[in-house]
Amino acid sequence: xxxxxxxxxxxxxxxxxxxxxxxxxxxxxxxxxxxxxxxxxxxxxxxxxxxx
Amino acid sequence: xxxxxxxxxxxxxxxxxxxxxxxxxxxxxxxxxxxxxxxxxxxxxxxxxxxxxxxxxxxxxxxxxxxxxxxxxxxxxxxxxxxxxxxxxxxxxxxxxxxxxxxxxxxxxxxxxxxxxxxxxxxxxxxxxxxxxxxxxxxxxxxxxxxxxxxxxxxxxxxxxxxxxxxxxxxxxxxxxxxxxxxxxxxxxxxxxxxxxxxxxxxxxxxxxxxxxxxxxxxxxxxxxxxxxxxxxxxxxxxxxxxxxxxxxxxxxxxxxxxxxxxxxxxxxxxxxxxxxxxxxxxxxxxxxxxxxxxxxxxxxxxxxxxxxxxxxxxxxxxxxxxxxxxxxxxxxxxxxxxxxxxxxxxxxxxxxxxxxxxxxxxxxxxxxxxxxxxxxxxxxxxxxxxxxxxxxxxxxxxxxxxxxxxxxxxxxxxxxxxxxxxxxxxxxxxxxxxxxxxxxxxxxxxxxxxxxxxxxxxxxxxxxxxxxxxxxxxxxxxxxxxxxxxxxxxxxxxxxxxxxxxxxxxxxxxxxxxxxxxxxxxxxxxxxxxxxxxxxxxxxxxxxxxxxxxxxxxxxxxxxxxxxxxxxxxxxxxxxxxxxxxxxxxxxxxxxxxxxxxxxxxxxxxxxxxxxxxxxxxxxxxxxxxxxxxxxxxxxxxxxxxxxxxxxxxxxxxxxxxxxxxxxxxxxxxxxxxxxxxxxxxxxxxxxxxxxxxxxxxxxxxxxxxxxxxxxxxxxxxxxxxxxxxxxxxxxxxxxxxxxxxxxxxxxxxxxxxxxxxxxxxxxxxxxxxxxxxxxxxxxxxxxxxxxxxxxxxxxxxxxxxxxxxxxx
Numbered sequence: 013x014x015x016x017x018x019x020x021x022x023x024x025x026x027x028x029x030x031x032x033x034x035x036x037x038x039x040x041x042x043x044x045x046x047x048x049x050x051x052x053x054x055x056x057x058x059x060x061x062x063x064x
Numbered sequence: 065x066x067x068x069x070x071x072x073x074x075x076x077x078x079x080x081x082x083x084x085x086x087x088x089x090x091x092x093x094x095x096x097x098x099x100x101x102x103x104x105x106x107x108x109x110x111x112x113x114x115x116x117x118x119x120x121x122x123x124x125x126x127x128x129x130x131x132x133x134x135x136x137x138x139x140x141x142x143x144x145x146x147x148x149x150x151x152x153x154x155x156x157x158x159x160x161x162x163x164x165x166x167x168x169x170x171x172x173x174x175x176x177x178x179x180x181x182x183x184x185x186x187x188x189x190x191x192x193x194x195x196x197x198x199x200x201x202x203x204x205x206x207x208x209x210x211x212x213x214x215x216x217x218x219x220x221x222x223x224x225x226x227x228x229x230x231x232x233x234x235x236x237x238x239x240x241x242x243x244x245x246x247x248x249x250x251x252x253x254x255x256x257x258x259x260x261x262x263x264x265x266x267x268x269x270x271x272x273x274x275x276x277x278x279x280x281x282x283x284x285x286x287x288x289x290x291x292x293x294x295x296x297x298x299x300x301x302x303x304x305x306x307x308x309x310x311x312x313x314x315x316x317x318x319x320x321x322x323x324x325x326x327x328x329x330x331x332x333x334x335x336x337x338x339x340x341x342x343x344x345x346x347x348x349x350x351x352x353x354x355x356x357x358x359x360x361x362x363x364x365x366x367x368x369x370x371x372x373x374x375x376x377x378x379x380x381x382x383x384x385x386x387x388x389x390x391x392x393x394x395x396x397x398x399x400x401x402x403x404x405x406x407x408x409x410x411x412x413x414x415x416x417x418x419x420x421x422x423x424x425x426x427x428x429x430x431x432x433x434x435x436x437x438x439x440x441x442x443x444x445x446x447x448x449x450x451x452x453x454x455x456x457x458x459x460x461x462x463x464x465x466x467x468x469x470x471x472x473x474x475x476x477x478x479x480x481x482x483x484x485x486x487x488x489x490x491x492x493x494x495x496x497x498x499x500x501x502x503x504x505x506x507x508x509x510x511x512x513x514x515x516x517x518x519x520x521x522x523x524x525x526x527x528x529x530x531x532x533x534x535x536x537x538x539x540x541x542x543x544x545x546x547x548x549x550x551x552x553x554x555x556x557x558x559x560x561x562x563x564x565x566x567x568x569x570x571x572x573x574x575x576x577x578x579x580x581x582x583x584x585x586x587x588x589x590x591x592x593x594x595x596x597x598x599x600x601x602x603x604x605x606x607x608x609x610x611x612x613x614x615x616x617x618x619x620x621x622x623x624x625x626x627x628x629x630x631x632x633x634x635x636x637x638x639x640x641x642x643x644x645x646x647x648x649x650x651x652x653x654x655x656x657x658x659x660x661x662x663x664x665x666x667x668x669x670x671x672x673x674x675x676x677x678x679x680x681x682x683x684x685x686x687x688x689x690x691x692x693x694x695x696x697x698x699x700x701x702x703x704x705x706x707x708x709x710x711x712x713x714x715x716x717x718x719x720x721x722x723x724x725x726x727x728x729x730x731x732x733x734x735x736x737x738x739x740x741x742x743x744x745x746x747x748x749x750x751x752x753x754x755x756x757x758x759x760x761x762x763x764x765x766x767x768x769x770x771x772x773x774x775x776x777x778x779x780x781x782x783x784x785x786x787x788x789x790x791x792x793x794x795x796x797x798x799x800x801x802x803x804x805x806x807x808x809x810x811x812x813x814x815x816x817x818x819x820x821x822x823x824x825x826x827x828x829x830x831x832x833x834x835x836x837x838x839x840x841x842x843x844x845x846x847x848x849x850x851x852x853x854x855x856x857x858x859x860x861x862x863x864x865x866x867x868x869x870x871x872x873x874x
Contacts (some may be wrong), residue, residue, distance in 0.1 A: 020280075024253065031249040038241050047191035051168040052175070055118075063687065 076100050080121030099126025103218050107173070115173045122169035124218045134401075135215070137375035137386030138208040146374070146388070147207070147227060155185065156202045160221035161213065165194040165504030173217065179335040181205055183215045225389050225407075225458075236255065237356060244349040247292035250284045251342040257281055258339045262832055278330045284337040289323050293345050295352060303484075311487035311530055319345065324520040337522060342836045343526045347842045352536030355554050362782060364552045371423075371442070371754060372458070376400070376407050387457050395452050397704060400445045408441050408454045409461040415450035418606065419443035422571050422808040423753040429606060429663060442539035442754060444738055446607065481558055483533045483806060487526055494524040501825045516827035523820035523829060523837070528813030528845045533806045536849040540802045543857035548785035549767075549795055556781040562746045566694065566792075567737065567759070569751035570704035570714070573769050576786065577682030578608075582615035584668070586675015592673075596622055596639040597667060598648060603627045604635050608665055611679045612646075634665075643670050663709075664716040670715060678709065688717060693793050695719040699745065703728045704734060705755050734758035737776030748796075751787070754778055760812050791801070794860045803855040808852070809845050815843035 037043070070461040078100035088095045091108075095101040103126060107113055115122060137143055150157040163169070173187050173194050178184040187198045196219075200210060211221050230618035254587055257277045296312045296319065303310035319341060326336025377388040377399040384399055387501070389407055392398070397413060406419070417433040424442035433439055439452060439462035470805040498520045505512045537554035544551060551557060568574055598616035601609040604623050627637035634647010645652045645668040652668040654676075665677045679737025696701070702714060709728045715724060725736065733751075737759045738745050749756065749763035752771075757778040761768030767779040771786045784792075820837050823829045 020257075024254070027249060027253055031245060034245045034249075035242060038238055038245070038718075043241065045190045045192045048171055048189050049189075050173055052167075055172050055175075 078104050079125040080122035094844030097126055111270055117167050118172055119167045122167050124164045124750040126218055135208045135211040138211055140386045140440040143375050143388050144207055154201055157197050157199050159197045159606040161195050162195055162219045163222050164219050194579040223374045224370045225374055226315055226369040227374055240353055243292040246287050246821055247346040247349050250288045251346040254284050254339050254342050261335050278335050285342055288342045290344050293319055309488045309491050310347050310484045314491045314526050318521055321518050337834050338621045340834045342371055343839050348527055348530055355534045372407050373405055392458055394454055398452050400450050402448055404445055406439055406441055406443045408458045409456040410452035412437055412456040413453045417445055417450045420446050423754050425707050486717045490526050512827040514778050516825055519824035519829040522735045523824045524817055528841050529810050531811030531842055532845050532849050535846050536802055536853050539850055539853040552783040557767055557799045557802050560796055561803055563748040564742055565699040565745040565747050567701045567749045567757045570702055571706055573750055574683055574687055576684050580611040581680045581682035582611050583678045596644055599624055600637055600644050604629055608663055608679055614679055634766055662864055677796040690790040690792055703733045730755045730758050732761050737762045794863055798856055798860050805849055805852045809849050813845055
């Protein structure tokens with residue numbers, strides 16, 4: 013019984029954590045542009061020798 | 065010397081367009097124009113050629129050159145203040161709208177801007193909004209130089225008057241997303257806490273643990289009831305205030321009844337229906353978020369301020385002073401450069417004007433004006449620079465007064481969705497069942513009134529209907545956007561489906577802005593003569609000359625001596641020892657003038673008439689086929705701001721029953737639409753220019769046509785990409801399918817409701833049955849609407865691509 017309450021508290025805390033993370037990410041505009049971050053990560057610095 | 069052009073398939077290394085002139089190459093790479101080549105050179109010098117590796121031919125065509133000091137106004141402090149978002153001692157932050165952004169190469173190049181412009185610290189691109197946020201050091205570089213660097217690589221910032229008067233609205237409704245997140249969180253946890261209940265039956269209901277779970281459910285249901293469901297309360301209240309039972313009223317009723325009954329159940333030591341209630345709110349919010357999908361790159365509410373430039377040059381004491389538009393006073397002298405917009409009504413005080421009013425009036429041929437004549441705001445000066453003396457302020461000019469009409473300010477409340485009409489009957493039926501059930505139990509077993517009536521209201525919640533309509537609408541919007549028709553909202557789908565009368569604008573809608581169809585009649589020209597004519601035409605910036613220049617397939621050129629241009633009449637000059645005149649009949653000495661469709665340019669070589677060019681707007685590919693298809697099903701009209709010279713060919717295109725009206729002023733178009741609506745027609749207006757703005761707004765559905773070359777579209781219910789216009793009948797079909805899908809899903813959800821009601825009227829609906837029935841019906845409705853609309857969408861795509869056989873211009 014006691015252990016279930018403990019687990020319940022833990023699971024709710026985790027879920028609340030995710031909810032907070034979700035709200036934070038919406039607030040910081042992470043859902044506003046789904047194209048740039050996904051492509052930006054694929055760019056890498058290449059060395060070019062002038063005329064490819 | 066005479067090169068005869070052979071048709072090669074070379075495409076530009078930069079922009080991927082066909083190369084008309086084959087002699088522009090660099091490092092073995094072909095380019096279509098000097099502009100594209102220049103961009104390549106800049107990128108190559110700065111080791112930025114990865115741009116071309118990320119995507120194949122990612123560039124934007126550079127044929128239209130930007131005037132050298134176009135961005136001089138950015139040096140003015142007052143104008144800078146409007147644009148700059150943040151400034152301290154060293155850094156400045158600014159956001160530019162770059163409509164040319166279209167692929168990952170753009171993203172990469174723009175974020176490497178610091179390699180091209182030393183003062184730039186960082187650039188962050190927002191792809192869906194097509195904006196670039198630029199942080200730069202104002203001691204090293206200037207705003208103007210950044211704008212010019214961007215222009216140099218093909219991303220000319222779009223700075224309009226709207227940037228001064230902007231009221232930044234958040235484009236995404238974040239509130240709804242927060243509500244969805246909270247509802248999802250609460251729903252998931254309530255489901256989890258209800259599991260013991262589902263599996264153990266009622267045997268353990270008295271145990272302390274279950275009681276605790278019930279109270280936790282209650283606590284978790286509170287944010288859903290008080291926060292997440294607010295969207296529905298607002299809409300229901302709004303409906304009630306207008307004396308209208310919209311679909312949200314029974315839903316709010318169901319939410320309230322479920323919540324109150326569950327409270328009573330918990331107080332009595334039973335479990336409530338919190339899982340059903342939160343689940344329904346969660347699913348309905350998903351539907352609403354999908355339906356309210358916003359196209360961030362598009363704006364449906366543009367007015368003239370987005371079309372006008374932010375600043376113009378005012379001549380003060382002989383000097384050019386860049387001045388922001390709202391500060392222009394009557395009696396200021398404005399300098400209008402080549403290719404610039406005229407921002408205020410005025411009188412020409414110097415220079416000769418050739419003004420393209422096509423966007424404002426629909427008149428496709430440019431108008432000649434000389435000193436002393438009045439020019440109206442919104443026209444584009446095509447030839448050289450002119451000076452005008454303003455006679456009205458910007459806000460009071462002819463064009464802007466169009467926007468200040470009262471009719472445009474009325475909120476759009478005229479349309480009511482059929483879903484709401486259905487739900488009205490639905491609500492009355494449910495209330496009737498509830499009343500008769502309570503009457504029955506009052507007579508037989510009064511203890512059952514409360515459980516039976518509340519169960520009816522819970523189970524009869526029209527959430528499946530709401531889900532069906534919002535998910536179908538959302539999905540249809542997405543399918544349409546896949547085919548480049550972007551509708552503002554779900555209501556536009558329904559209006560489009562109800563269309564009975566389609567009104568087209570001509571210039572820029574049926575015809576394309578850029579392409580002109582040139583034909584030559586007369587004595588066969590030798591390649592040498594063709595080359596001479598082409599070289600002559602190349603000397604003039606007149607649109608007709610340009611069209612002829614493009615028509616002549618020759619690449620090499622003569623040097624023209626003693627070139628003369630007579631405004632409104634024609635051009636003449638010497639190519640070697642041949643004298644060429646091109647222009648009006650009188651100018652070239654032709655007397656037996658026949659009436660021709662479109663504009664005509666006569667040619668005389670050595671004062672001897674040889675033939676004539678006819679230049680007509682070319683109709684968009686596939687338009688003829690499309691019109692043939694729709695003219696049997698809809699009434700058609702064409703409202704053109706142009707004169708009647710193309711009436712005959714237009715009649716052929718539109719069919720005998722269509723109404724054709726020419727020389728229509730913006731107000732005439734608006735009146736015509738109102739007239740149609742009074743006769744009961746549901747009008748779909750398709751237009752592109754500011755001259756259509758009133759008609760677009762007045763019509764039941766207004767769709768504006770967007771060409772990539774022109775990123776301004778007047779306020780409308782939808783935006784369609786020009787090359788997709790021929791798919792219009794398919795789009796309307798899809799919108800009609802939308803209605804069928806919703807009604808079909810509604811019938812299915814009614815079956816669920818009847819099943820539930822069977823238990824509910826007997827007062828034996830257990831929370832378990834409710835918890836299974838409600839999500840099951842919701843999810844099956846979602847799957848059903850999704851797959852049906854997808855099926856219709858696929859069918860549309862299949863038909864659309866088999867339908868394009870008529871590739872030729874009319």
